[in-house]
Amino acid sequence: MTYRFWCGECGFKTPWGTESEAERGHTDHYATRHAGLRPGGQVETAAKAPAAEGASWVGCTMVAVLGLLFLIIVSACGR
Structure with a gap:
């Protein structure tokens, strides 16, 4: 507690x-x-202790940015 x-x-x-x-x-x-x-x-x-306020959107943003970077790298290697 x-x-x-x-x-x-x-x-x-x-x-x-x-x-x-x-x-x-x-x-x-x-x-x-x-x-x-x-x-x-x-x-x-x-x-x-509850998670820090705003921590959930930070995590989602990081996942989205990493996903976009992965897609850029994959598309660049495919050429």
């Missing part, structure tokens, strides 16, 4: 990690950005 804490004062989110890592990041954020306030916000859990 992975965890991510959301700040109750601003849009800050900790990176996905173990519960203790995420909680430490959350309390460190409050100590530096919201000194004097009690940490608040939400905790988000996931079975495992």
Whole structure:
């Protein structure tokens, strides 16, 4: 299980990690950005860290580019 804490004062989110890592990041954020306030916000859990946003289109683009390069090489060798 992975965890991510959301700040109750601003849009800050900790990176996905173990519960203790995420909680430490959350309390460190409050100590530096919201000194004097009690940490608040939400905790988000996931079975495992989700893939980075946008990672799926990057993979598809790479496959498409490699496919086009392969077709160019094959057509150039056939002449």
